[in-house]
Every structure is written in structure tokens, then in C-alpha cells.
Amino acid sequence: MFSSIGPKLLIGPLMLAALFSNSYLQAAIGIDAADAWTTSKQTGQNHGADTNLDITNNNSAGVRNAYLRFNLSTLPADIQPADITKASLVVYVTSASASGAINVSCNLGVSWDEATITHANYPSGPAGTCTTIPVSLANKFYTVDITNQVKLWVGNPASNYGLALSTASGLAFSIDAKEVPGNGNGTGGGRVPYLDIVLAGGGEGGGEGPVGPTGATGATGATGATGATGATGATGATGATGATGATGATGATGATGATGATGATGAQGATGATGAQGATGATGATGATGAQGATGATGAQGPAGLNGATGATGATGALGPLPLASNAADSIDTVNQEFMPVLGLDVPPTPSEASHQLLSPKTCTDTGFHAKVTTAPGGAASWTFTLRINGSNSAASCTITGANTSCTSGSTAAVAEGDLLSISVQPAGSPSNPFRMFVSSACQ
Numbered sequence: 001m002f003s004s005i006g007p008k009l010l011i012g013p014l015m016l017a018a019l020f021s022n023s024y025l026q027a028a029i030g031i032d033a034a035d036a037w038t039t040s041k042q043t044g045q046n047h048g049a050d051t052n053l054d055i056t057n058n059n060s061a062g063v064r065n066a067y068l069r070f071n072l073s074t075l076p077a078d079i080q081p082a083d084i085t086k087a088s089l090v091v092y093v094t095s096a097s098a099s100g101a102i103n104v105s106c107n108l109g110v111s112w113d114e115a116t117i118t119h120a121n122y123p124s125g126p127a128g129t130c131t132t133i134p135v136s137l138a139n140k141f142y143t144v145d146i147t148n149q150v151k152l153w154v155g156n157p158a159s160n161y162g163l164a165l166s167t168a169s170g171l172a173f174s175i176d177a178k179e180v181p182g183n184g185n186g187t188g189g190g191r192v193p194y195l196d197i198v199l200a201g202g203g204e205g206g207g208e209g210p211v212g213p214t215g216a217t218g219a220t221g222a223t224g225a226t227g228a229t230g231a232t233g234a235t236g237a238t239g240a241t242g243a244t245g246a247t248g249a250t251g252a253t254g255a256t257g258a259t260g261a262t263g264a265t266g267a268q269g270a271t272g273a274t275g276a277q278g279a280t281g282a283t284g285a286t287g288a289t290g291a292q293g294a295t296g297a298t299g300a301q302g303p304a305g306l307n308g309a310t311g312a313t314g315a316t317g318a319l320g321p322l323p324l325a326s327n328a329a330d331s332i333d334t335v336n337q338e339f340m341p342v343l344g345l346d347v348p349p350t351p352s353e354a355s356h357q358l359l360s361p362k363t364c365t366d367t368g369f370h371a372k373v374t375t376a377p378g379g380a381a382s383w384t385f386t387l388r389i390n391g392s393n394s395a396a397s398c399t400i401t402g403a404n405t406s407c408t409s410g411s412t413a414a415v416a417e418g419d420l421l422s423i424s425v426q427p428a429g430s431p432s433n434p435f436r437m438f439v440s441s442a443c444q
Contacts, residue, residue, distance in 0.1 A: 033069040034112075034114035035177050036066070036067050036112075037065060037066040037067065038064065038122050043120040044118050044119075045119075050177055050179065051177050052175070052176065052177055053066035053068075053175045054172075056167065056173070057168060057170065057171055058170055063166075065166045066175070067123075068163045069163075072157065080154070081152070084147060084197060085198040086145065086147050087150035088143050088144065088145055090142070090195075091133065091141070093174070093175055096171075097173070100134075100173075101134050101167065102135060102166070102167055103129045104130055104132065105164040107161075109123060131145070141191075175193060176192055332437065333351075334427050339353040339424055340422070341356040342439075343358055353391060353422050357422045359419075360443075361417065363417045364443040366415055368408065368409075368442050369387055369396035369408070369413075370440050371440075373436070373437045374405070376400070377431030377434075381402075381427070381430055383426070385397065385439055387413055388421070394413035
């Protein structure tokens with residue numbers, strides 16, 4: 001789902017995407033509060049502005065722990081813990097020294113600041129591991145359930161000190177921070193960690209997507225050099241004479257002799273005893289069904305049977321729809337073409353497309369491309385909105401003209417995993433400044 005109007009809502013600076021309908025409410029909340037990492041090798045050094053979050057535990061890099069905090073105030077004001085059906089932490093691992101687990105500590109107990117946290121002052125409260133993220137390969141998304149912790153934060157916002165990520169000895173992992181330029185500088189794109197929250201409301205959102213494809217196997221290392229041949233040992237003494245061998249196998253049987261002549265027919269023997277009863281004949285055709293008799297009384301319930309063996313785990317479901325969307329306000333050029341991101345809140349369009357391009361994490365088909373402005377273009381003027389893929393216009397495009405304030409494209413566009421996505425905004429005839437514009441579509 002890509003949306004920022006109607007049933008969807010985006011709240012930054014990183015992201016809160018929520019889908020409202022008669023059946024369910026789903027939200028994705030990005031790290032718009034704080035993220036940082038600390039290291040035992042530089043106990044007084046702050047890493048709150050780094051573009052990566054390191055999680056290691058080895059002799060060369062020392063102990064490096066990452067910290068995340070999410071702003072839940074962007075959820076509906078009357079939200080209650082009981083309204084939360086499920087809450088998941090989603091991270092994208094960019095590097096991994098080996099297969100292992102990232103430990104998640106939920107209850108840090110004390111507050112911390114992104115700009116000042118160090119190994120010397122990191123939270124040391126009751127931060128026991130509440131769950132783990134099993135990691136097999138790098139460059140993949142991983143999801144873990146933290147529903148109970150998010151309910152605690154919603155019920156007591158003052159207890160939201162975020163999460164701490166650590167790992168066991170000998171392992172090293174890294175994930176993107178919100179400061180990575182390719183992540184949209186805090187506008188919600190790319191691969192930054194986020195919370196996927198499903199709220200009660202008569203139904204349930206789509207299931208979580210699968211783990212991404214396995215990366216290619218690395219090249220085989222070169223064969224090591226052959227070791228030197230050892231010295232020849234001394235000749236041993238001659239052994240004793242062995243025992244006499246067993247008798248050989250019997251030779252093959254000679255050929256069978258020729259068959260003798262047939263003898264004369266003997267006298268007929270006495271009648272034999274009656275043979276056994278023959279097999280039962282085939283069942284005759286079924287007769288017509290008789291009238292149904294009266295229903296008998298219900299018998300007593302029999303004892304419960306043994307539990308059957310657990311069935312095999314079903315195949316992993318397909319990756320769900322992508323939540324991409326954008327809106328813009330204020331500084332909008334009514335003469336020249338500008339560009340805006342497919343995800344973002346109040347991000348003014350600019351002439352530079354590269355600064356708004358975001359990476360698609362999956363292959364999908366975009367449908368229902370829709371645009372809206374708060375002020376009609378007026379007269380013969382117009383606004384044309386187009387989904388662009390890798391710097392080129394796609395078929396997903398529509399135009400708002402005259403007194404209209406919205407448009408919908410009847411065409412679809414194919415999006416491949418890794419494509420760079422952006423939105424083109426093209427004015428014509430000097431339209432009125434729309435003050436605020438919205439774009440949405442669904443890619444699945």
C-alpha cells in the first residue's frame with residue numbers, strides 16, 4: 001500500500017503509516033525519536049549521528065550495543081493497550097559475521113539521549129533480554145514480535161525508554177541508522193528499523209512478509225599447500241606363516257540329463273473329496289433407498305481420541321503490499337517540473353529527483369495511482385502527477401485540470417526489487433498554488 005490521503009496517514013519525521021478501514025487499522029512507526037550505538041573501545045565517544053548501528057561482541061571491535069526509541073505519540077490520542085492486536089520490530093541487517101542472534105532488551109529502566117549516550121553512561125537498569133532476532137544472512141529484513149512491550153509503552157508513555165540490541169561473544173552485525181542519506185534523511189524510506197502495529201477494529205491486517213531471498217554463495221577459497229612427506233619408517237620383522245586357508249567352494253552342478261519317455265496313463269482314481277467352498281460372488285446392485293427412519297437418541301460421547309501428529313509447517317506467505325506514500329506543502333513551483341518522494345510527510349518538492357528517490361524492497365505491480373490537491377488548478381491550468389521508476393516516467397500517471405481537485409490513473413506499472421522510485425509533479429498553464437498535494441497507490 002502506498003498512501004497519504006483517505007484511508008492512510010503519514011506522520012514523520014521518519015514515518016507513521018496507518019491504514020483506516022471498516023475492518024482494521026495498521027501502522028508502521030519509524031525511529032523518529034532516537035538511535036545510537038556505544039562501544040567499550042571508546043567509552044566516552046558518542047555515536048548518535050552515525051549512519052550505521054553496530055552490534056558486536058569480539059576482541060577487535062569490543063562490545064558494541066545499539067539503542068532505538070520510537071515516538072508512539074503519533075498513534076490515535078485515545079489508543080489503549082487493549083486496542084493493540086500485534087506489534088512487531090522490523091530491522092534490515094546490512095552485514096553479519098556469521099549466523100547468530102541479536103538480543104533485544106525491552107525494559108531499559110532509565111532515559112538516554114541520542115546526542116550524549118556513550119558506553120560510560122548507557123542505560124544499566126533492568127534490561128534483560130525479552131526476545132531475540134535469529135540472523136542467518138546479511139542484506140535481509142527480519143521481524144520479531146514485541147506486542148507486550150508496546151502495550152506497556154502505550155499504557156505508560158513515561159516508561160518508553162526504547163530498546164537495546166546486543167549479541168553473544170564472537171558475533172558482529174550492523175543495521176542502517178535513520179541518518180543514512182539513502183533512507184530519505186528521516187522521511188521513512190529505505191531500510192531503517194520500524195514498528196509494524198496492528199490495532200483492533202473488526203479484522204486483521206495482512207500477514208508479515210517473508211524473509212528476503214538468500215544471497216549468493218561466496219567463492220571457494222584457494223587450496224592450501226601440500227605438507228612435506230614424512231620420513232619412511234623402518235622395515236618390520238617378517239610375520240609368522242599364516243594358517244591353512246579354508247576348503248574351496250563346491251564346483252558347479254553338471255548339466256541335467258535328457259527327459260525320459262512318458263509312461264502309460266494309469267487307471268482313473270477314485271472321486272476326490274468335495275472341494276472347499278468357492279469365493280463369495282460379487283455384490284449385487286444396491287437396492288433403492290428406503291424411507292428415512294426416525295432419528296435415534298444421541299449416544300453418549302465417546303472418549304477423546306489421542307492428539308494427532310503436528311502437521312508440517314506451511315510455506316511462508318508472499319511479501320505483503322508495500323506501504324509507500326507522500327504529501328507536500330508550502331514551497332510548490334507552479335511553472336517548472338519538480339519531484340517528491342513516494343514516502344514522506346510535508347516534504348517540499350524540489351528540482352532534484354535524486355534527493356527524493358527511494359529503494360523498492362520488493363517486486364510488485366503498482367495499481368490505483370491517485371493524486372489530490374487542496375486547491376483546484378483553475379481555468380485551463382493543470383497538475384500532472386507521474387510515478388517514475390529509475391528516473392523514467394511509468395504508465396502510472398494522471399492529470400488534475402480546471403476546477404477538479406483529484407485524479408486517478410487507469411494504468412499499472414511494474415516495479416522490480418531494487419528499483420529507485422520517485423514522483424514527478426508537472427504544472428501547466430500556471431495553476432493556482434495547491435498549498436498541499438497528496439499522492440497514493442498500491443503496489444503488490
